[in-house]
Amino acid sequence: MDAKIHVAVAGASGRMGKEVVKMVLADPELRLVAAINRSHEGVDAGTLVGLPACGVPIKTDLDTALQGADAHVLVDFTTPQAVLSNSRIAIGRRVRPVIGTTGLSPDQIEELDKLCKDNGIGGIIAPNFSIGAILMMKFAAQAAKHMPHVEIIEYHGDQKLDAPSGTSIKTAELIASNRQELRQGNPQEEETIEGARGGYYNGFRIHSVRLPGVFAQQEVVFGGFGQTLKIRHDSYDRAGYMPGVNLSIKKAMELTGIVYGFEHFID
Numbered sequence: 299m300d301a302k303i304h305v306a307v308a309g310a311s312g313r314m315g316k317e318v319v320k321m322v323l324a325d326p327e328l329r330l331v332a333a334i335n336r337s338h339e340g341v342d343a344g345t346l347v348g349l350p351a352c353g354v355p356i357k358t359d360l361d362t363a364l365q366g367a368d369a370h371v372l373v374d375f376t377t378p379q380a381v382l383s384n385s386r387i388a389i390g391r392r393v394r395p396v397i398g399t400t401g402l403s404p405d406q407i408e409e410l411d412k413l414c415k416d417n418g419i420g421g422i423i424a425p426n427f428s429i430g431a432i433l434m435m436k437f438a439a440q441a442a443k444h445m446p447h448v449e450i451i452e453y454h455g456d457q458k459l460d461a462p463s464g465t466s467i468k469t470a471e472l473i474a475s476n477r478q479e480l481r482q483g484n485p486q487e488e489e490t491i492e493g494a495r496g497g498y499y500n501g502f503r504i505h506s507v508r509l510p511g512v513f514a515q516q517e518v519v520f521g522g523f524g525q526t527l528k529i530r531h532d533s534y535d536r537a538g539y540m541p542g543v544n545l546s547i548k549k550a551m552e553l554t555g556i557v558y559g560f561e562h563f564i565d
């Protein structure tokens with residue numbers, strides 16, 4: 299028995315999963331005990347991320363991987379199709395889920411919350427683990443109380459499937475909760491090119507830029523009499539999400555039930 303938190307990683311060969319494996323191997327308070335992925339069966343998780351072998355081979359079946367692994371936490375960065383079943387399996391084994399995978403519905407989150415409570419454990423579901431992005435959202439929500447005219451511009455790589463981004467939707471929800479619905483712009487305005495004014499949400503607009511070379515950025519622009527305020531967040535690397543994942547792994551050990559949203563850990 300050691301004092302370390304034992305971590306299993308689902309989606310360990312994916313873009314986010316590899317960063318999680320590196321982060322866990324680098325933290326002396328954590329121990330990697332299982333790595334799960336659909337492909338790369340048998341490959342050492344350390345080798346897979348370009349580090350020395352760590353003695354944890356990739357397994358393809360989560361339940362088998364958790365058997366005897368004595369995992370305390372499962373970090374999931376897989377797909378919207380896999381995450382629900384992965385989480386049910388983990389919670390059934392009293393392994394706390396820390397979920398970064400997006401796409402769970404409110405009903406599914408509620409189900410996982412209940413399952414966690416029934417099993418006397420906690421977990422975290424966070425669509426964005428980036429501390430800077432969370433602060434950008436919080437600051438934008440605060441500014442909306444005083445400067446209700448706002449537009450959001452989000453920038454992502456050209457292969458992103460969904461628009462607008464989940465982060466911009468979450469930002470828009472937080473802004474909307476802090477301001478009366480206000481239909482902005484000239485009531486007579488007309489688009490001469492369709493979509494020129496962006497997506498409509500609660501009276502304001504969200505613009506999605508998609509370009510090769512861009513990773514993830516967002517600007518929230520407020521306009522008032524004789525002034526503008528811009529709140530901008532730039533992500534350059536997936537490693538930027540890891541302090542948030544690391545903190546969540548540690549917080550999960552103290553919780554009962556699911557906390558939805560990393561913003562709950564930032565004052």
Ligand code: NAP
Binds near residue numbers: 338
């Ligand atoms: P990715 O590179 O496609 O990685 C997903 C990995 O999951 C792949 O290696 C895939 O394996 C594996 N996988 C699929 N089904 C599986 C299953 N049933 N069991 C185990 N592994 C499975 O995707 P990504 O860019 O890392 O993103 C993963 C998720 O994280 C997405 O939902 C994304 O939106 C989300 N995300 C969240 C945050 C946040 O801050 N919360 C940040 C970035 C991304 P194969 O390749 O073999 O199929």
